[in-house]
Amino acid sequence: MDTLLLSRIQFGFVISCHILFPAFTIGLASWLAFLEFRWLRTRDRVWLDLYAFWLKVFAVSFGMGVVSGIVMSFQFGTNWSVLSERAGNILGPLLSYEVLTAFFLEATFLGVMLFGMRRVPERLHFLATCMVALGTLISTFWIISANSWMQTPAGYTLVDGADGIGIFEPDDWWRIVFNPSFPYRLAHMVLAAFLTTCFVIGGVSARYLHRGEHADAAKRMLRLAVVFAAITVPLQIFAGDQHGLNALEHQPIKVAAMEAHWKSEGEGEGVPLVLFAVPNEARERNDHEIAIPRLGSLILTHSMNGEIPPLTSVPRDQRPPVKPVFYAFRVMVGLGVAMLALMLLSLWMWWRKRLFTTRWVLVGWRAMTLSGFIAILAGWYVAEIGRQPYVVYGLLRTADAVSPTLAAGSVLASLLVFVTVYLAVFGAGVWYLFKLIRKGPQPFDLPAMEEGKDKRPARPLSVADEPWEGQT
Template identity: 55%
Template sequence: MFDNFDALVLARIQFAFTVSFHFIFPAFSIGLASFLAVLEGLWLKTGKSLYLDLFKYWLKIFAIAFAMGVVSGIVMSYQFGTNWSVYSDRAGPVIGPLMAYEVLTAFFLEAGFLGVMLFGMERVGRKLHFAATCMVAFGTFISAFWILSVNSWMQTPTGFEMGANGQFLPGASWWDIVFNPSFPYRLVHTVIAAYLTTAFVVGGVGAWHLLKDRTNAHARKMFSMAMWMAALVAPVQIFAGDMHGLNTMEHQPQKVMAMEGHYESHPDGAPLYIFGIPDDETRTLDYAIGIPKLSSLILKHSLDAPLAGLDTIPDDEQPPVAIVFWSFRIMVGIGFAMLGLGLWSLFARYRKRLYDWKPLHRAALVMAPSGFVAVIAGWVTTEVGRQPYVIYNLMRTSEAASPLDAPAVATSLLAFVIVYLTVFSAGAWYILHLMKDAPHAHEEGVKRGDDGPIRSAGFTPGPTQDPTGEGHGEAIADQPRHPQGDGE
């Protein structure tokens, strides 16, 4: 049945499917963990229970997203030994320790403080609980640090030496491996993308509830904070993306050629193509619509600067242009749409219509999932643009695969698709179910039930209970309430 399929192609599809599915959750949880730390910090600073209500509301969602991210990541990692054993054998001396560092630092840090963050608000002091929340947020960043270091080394490998058996061995300094040329740019770009992804989800949820009740103080605060992120951080992300692109131009020129759709070299300035249909067979960009010399201005800071095209790259070293060309435009287009929504929100804030301008709220609702689309498009650009290499210019993808038959890979791929769509669709549905209900006063937090599983439950301290663990005997519900919050 599967004899006509290529095992390498199926293995690549399987890894692409699982890693794309997996990254949806870290892209959300990295930003959401930091958002929770901000909310709890504001509650401790101001004493306003509105921030505590929002913290508990989003904590339930974070718990589920974090769990699904961990589960999907564990399953994905097994493919290094099943479908990509040759790669694991040859590159293991370099990537193995880096991935071990991720477990020894980020995973243990998150695991150690996650329980306190989820269940400890009524059992430990306020400061200790806030410290646990900050440690979980920091752990998500450290996890991204090590994983992106591994990926960046595959993109721009440095600091290694070749062993007699063809293995990549660490050189004199691990710092050259960890801080390879593309790593700082990729780390900044990816982490900011995670923050924006979370901001637009929070903004979309706030907009949804504002459309139903524009006087909802919790929805107003959520929407306001998210729009500040969109207005202030989206321009930073565009700048960071430009710097990342310039770094890619230096170290992976054929990837940028594919992103730009430059099949041919342009000795007197290259155009920036807004639209086109790449044809890898004829090596042409059909129906091209472009702005003359703008690509040279962006990449070389000169209108007349020459730019080499794919005609300077051997055919067997060129990435598939169509995929890279369009994934890049999807990512960039969403980035500018985020910027546009942020600027719109500033205008609405200036006009004092941030909470009653329904077209803005509908636009924010439509843009709620845009961050996920953008990060997936960005990863497609990065990974497909690296082809045909798994370790850039040193090891081809075809050389990295295990000696498997196509039916075996196809069977596991089919199993992954069925299980992922079943299990994670249920998780995503439950997250949407939680978002559907508006946050409110005395919001219920995450509580462990008597039989062990995590469940959403309320904890409204009585007048003699001390939820802070500091002996003050004051209930959280008795804190001063300022429904409108600050700065709105």
């Protein structure tokens, strides 16, 4: 194993651990804003109990996301110094904007959101919750913009730097931020994050109903999960289709790898939809292929006779690894189809007034609890592995972006440390999250309020008065 491969493994491992928590908290922050709104609107204590319960889950997830993100950013200087040198003038400001807008906004209101329920006016606390939710979305905006620019670079000029190295200089920030793939990738990612949270909520509520626990709260959560899935799953299918058309326009070889499309079938023959195959890169073919003629053309180009450039249209050194892209794409699409099927069946059972009592529906939601996380990882692998061998698509190869003087032994040692620490820290964090979920929503007592005085508590408060009471 050389420095390049070890650096790619290290970055892939760290970002795989990191992306799960921000994706979850993006949807969870908006869910918390909805719960608090319902509590303020109806004064139904079940909504308050649910808010306090999911607030604990959010706090732990948010903390683990921040920790893993900090580690990831250091690798741009240690492992990928050439990338930082050549593209830092563009990527640096984009990541800085994320800190100056989203992270500062979240940091300002997060403390009020976590510890201020009994200390500040209700409307101010609700504003803090909404600002944290907005901050997660703004953070997504800048991170996806930076990554999308690496996928479809625009708005730059190349100038000669030291030793004749081409340096990316910003020429048009509007085109940099809103590069050709950015709107599609942003919509696809935000909807994926919302669906991840939706199926966690639905799966947790199904668990409570299956065990006969927290029935009132569980029924409300499951109803909302079904309604939200009914809205978001079709939107995600449409967004994914538009994203695929955009990728075909700007990254056709990535799409060819997603479909393991090696050679043209002939003029007017279209592209088959490969349901299953074992891509054989050495012989440039698929083994054990099961395919439906022309259906791939209809899905990819919206035409029965549409064509896409095959993998053999470019040299071998310009193709991404086909197997991981091919299989990851099918995992993502397969989970999307499963989400759609479960949503439709749940709506049918709801219409028949059997949503909460049909065992196989509850089992389905429990089985799909973590499906959003798996789909996000699969989609991320398609996006990142599919753009290889480039780190800035078509302009800077990954092999040319790695730090030239970094020893493979140093990368291996740091990788082993990362794996050990992440397994320990995140293993403990995930264990604590499961402990919270097993316990479920508990009654959250608000003290009596004085009349006037901006609805502040009438008695002294301590840390034990917060939703964390009894937790360590």
